[in-house]
């Protein structure tokens with residue numbers, strides 16, 4: 615499956631025309647020295663599981679380093695701060711609470727309805743899980759609208775899914791599709807509460 619879009623983190627960046635190469639042979643544009651070092655550290659920490667690399671014309675992406683099994687916990691999402699409004703580097707965990715997340719989490723690109731990884735939120739952190747078996751080399755893709763009630767900025771989606779939503783807005787716009795695609799286990803719990811947005 616070819617599903618992708620720049621995530622609300624990397625996704626809104628200008629589309630680049632990079633071909634897939636290993637990190638050792640490419641320095642992608644618009645990252646600074648600190649991010650380059652964080653990528654290196656993340657790839658060491660997740661060696662043999664996942665690897666951050668350049669994802670075609672989508673900027674950075676995260677790829678399976680081996681065959682991954684449905685149900686595996688793959689990536690720990692560690693917030694380095696919280697905000698009450700969304701941004702391109704945040705994941706929403708409550709009506710007015712957004713985690714600014716670390717690498718590799720913020721390099722996982724988006725896919726509509728056919729994502730192969732999903733997020734489970736626990737307290738003030740979260741984890742990515744494999745939603746199905748994923749072959750070595752495949753890109754990990756998740757559906758931003760499983761956590762984001764309203765993305766920081768709507769963006770056009772060209773993920774290639776047969777059920778692409780066209781424009782990514784947030785759960786408020788596509789909640790029925792999201793629920794049908796993933797069920798409640800991989801939708802942010804706050805979105806399932808009856809509590810109205812304040």
Ligand SMILES: [Zn+2]
Pocket residue numbers: 619725726771772773774775777778779780
């Ligand atoms: Zn799409």
